[in-house]
Amino acid sequence: MQGPDHLNLVLLEIEGQHENVSAQGYGVVPQIVLTTVAGANEVDYFRQLLDLHLLHELRLDGPEVERTIVLPPGAGLVVRVLGDPNQRYGRLEFIEYEGIVSRNLYSRAVPPACGMLSVEYLVADLDVALRSSAVCDVMHHGVVSTVHGRGRMASASSSSGFRVDLFEI
Numbered sequence: 001m002q003g004p005d006h007l008n009l010v011l012l013e014i015e016g017q018h019e020n021v022s023a024q025g026y027g028v029v030p031q032i033v034l035t036t037v038a039g040a041n042e043v044d045y046f047r048q049l050l051d052l053h054l055l056h057e058l059r060l061d062g063p064e065v066e067r068t069i070v071l072p073p074g075a076g077l078v079v080r081v082l083g084d085p086n087q088r089y090g091r092l093e094f095i096e097y098e099g100i101v102s103r104n105l106y107s108r109a110v111p112p113a114c115g116m117l118s119v120e121y122l123v124a125d126l127d128v129a130l131r132s133s134a135v136c137d138v139m140h141h142g143v144v145s146t147v148h149g150r151g152r153m154a155s156a157s158s159s160s161g162f163r164v165d166l167f168e169i
Helices: 039-050 063-069 126-131
Strands: 031-035 053-061 076-083 091-098 118-123 138-146 149-157 163-168
Touching (some): 039 163, 053 063, 053 091, 063 076
Parallel strands (some): 031 091
Antiparallel strands (some): 053 076, 076 091, 149 163
16 A cells, blocks of 8 residues: 555554554554665664564565566565564564665655654663664654653664664653
């Protein structure tokens, strides 16, 4: 489904499985898909910042992939999925196209743009999360009010420019 600012949305319902939502009706997203020109760098950055594991890495290419995704001959893509192997939520999937000219559009993902501007991770202790990410450029926001209530928050951006908010619960 096409969302705001050409954001692709995929809705999945697992029959018989209850999903928790907040009092305001907000739920979690199992996996966010990000397109990048520097997949290995992004994976290293988010592994360090969020302490996620590389769960899958595969290259897709060939005539069937070219036809399905509408890629030029010889092009392909590398798919890398980060997450917690014991948790199906909060996974990041990085898509890196090969054999095509691309451009980084993350600088356009700022208000008043619509769509996915960042992703938020809830952490038990913001100080611990930030200590484990010493080389990451982090912006502290102090105590803020969000749909999760009041708490301390910080943001970090990858080298591509994708932003992650860390909110202490």
